[in-house]
Amino acid sequence: MTVTREELxxxxxGELPPERAQQIAQTVERDPExxxxxxxxxxxxxxxxxxxxxIAQQPVPDRLxxxxxxxxxxxxxxxxxxxxxxxxxxxxxxxxxxxxxxxASLALAIFLPRGGVPDxxxxxxxxxxxxxxxxxxxxxxxxxxxxxxxxxxxGDFCRAFSGASGSGIACRDTQxxxxxxxxxxxxxxRTEYRTAGADAGAIMARAQxxxxxxxxxxxxxxxxxxxxxx
Amino acid sequence: MTLNPxxxxxxxxxxxxxxxFAVGLCGNPADGxxxxxxxxxxxxxxxxxxxxxxxxxxxxxxxxxxxxxDEGRATTxxxxxxxxxxxxxxxxxxxxxxxxxxxxxxxxxxxxxxADQREAVLLVMVEGYGYREAAEIxxxxxxxxxxxxxxxxxxxxxxxxxxx
Numbered sequence: 001m002t003v004t005r006e007e008l009x010x011x012x013x014g015e016l017p018p019e020r021a022q023q024i025a026q027t028v029e030r031d032p033e034x035x036x037x038x039x040x041x042x043x044x045x046x047x048x049x050x051x052x053x054x055i056a057q058q059p060v061p062d063r064l065x066x067x068x069x070x071x072x073x074x075x076x077x078x079x080x081x082x083x084x085x086x087x088x089x090x091x092x093x094x095x096x097x098x099x100x101x102x103x104a105s106l107a108l109a110i111f112l113p114r115g116g117v118p119d120x121x122x123x124x125x126x127x128x129x130x131x132x133x134x135x136x137x138x139x140x141x142x143x144x145x146x147x148x149x150x151x152x153x154x155g156d157f158c159r160a161f162s163g164a165s166g167s168g169i170a171c172r173d174t175q176x177x178x179x180x181x182x183x184x185x186x187x188x189x190r191t192e193y194r195t196a197g198a199d200a201g202a203i204m205a206r207a208q209x210x211x212x213x214x215x216x217x218x219x220x221x222x223x224x225x226x227x228x229x230x
Numbered sequence: 231m232t233l234n235p236x237x238x239x240x241x242x243x244x245x246x247x248x249x250x251f252a253v254g255l256c257g258n259p260a261d262g263x264x265x266x267x268x269x270x271x272x273x274x275x276x277x278x279x280x281x282x283x284x285x286x287x288x289x290x291x292x293x294x295x296x297x298x299x300d301e302g303r304a305t306t307x308x309x310x311x312x313x314x315x316x317x318x319x320x321x322x323x324x325x326x327x328x329x330x331x332x333x334x335x336x337x338x339x340x341x342x343x344x345a346d347q348r349e350a351v352l353l354v355m356v357e358g359y360g361y362r363e364a365a366e367i368x369x370x371x372x373x374x375x376x377x378x379x380x381x382x383x384x385x386x387x388x389x390x391x392x393x394x
Binding site: 005006009010013015040041044045047048049051052053055056057058060061063064065067068069078079081082 | 238239241242245246247249250253254256259260261262263264265266267268270271274301334336337351352354355356358360361373376377379380383384386387390
């Protein structure tokens, strides 16, 4: 009796009518090669089931279970979600090389003067955040988030920031926080998921090109704050 | 449209299994969870299309599988362009998890299967569906499902170094 590979698989998976299954069982008993194929099928099934079983045992990520208990911002597609995720993961790290295109896409601009602040310097509100917020300790809902701090080639302390009203890089000189680079505002991007998008990527690229050495770690940042960033 | 609160509860109970299927299709937990999220969005938006009394699990698997097929080409292209960048990233958190998964022989073998064989193998050999149910989820005849399963299985046995 001929047993096709499809039929043997169906037999192994319990998919055949009882009568046919019994015929095949008898054939397999007499045919070591078929018996071996059957064993291989079952071994693979066990291996795959065992390999993937732990995933179903893991706790479900909050962002998924939360969708069934409250509203959540949609992911438009996997590719876009991947980009956002990777941009977000990339931010705290210094070890990546930004493409020149990213840096070039960063719009250079100047803040309008207001409130007695010299032309091209951060206004009081932004300066306050730049003066006081540490990357490691800032509140998650802060209007302006400090992305990182570094020293430029002149030895000035610079800080890359991102917020609803704009993102950019400011460096501390004797007059205040001089705005060196500005990107587009993150207005409309309310969730953390989105703020770390291409704009933040461009800011980070620019920061890397300006920096003389690595980004400040938490300790160095706290020290710099203690000395007023000068 | 009548809101049925047990709809959410039933989905919640299904979620661990849905994640397993999603991770199996996508090949890593991060993409799998994104696929899961999209599938839940789609399901919640189309909840009035689910007929009570029919199997919610099959309906969900079908949604997920269709989204995955739709996304497939774009995602694969994107992955290729991101590999070089990823290689230079310091590994931590999510990255470490992905890297660990990528090292697995089974995962790499699964990723080499064509989409139709991969889903057939996952539905039958991992999710435990019968051929008829799996064929309904995929939307193909039972015989076709059977032969995809066999081709996928044989490819895996070769890739994993086990004789068929």
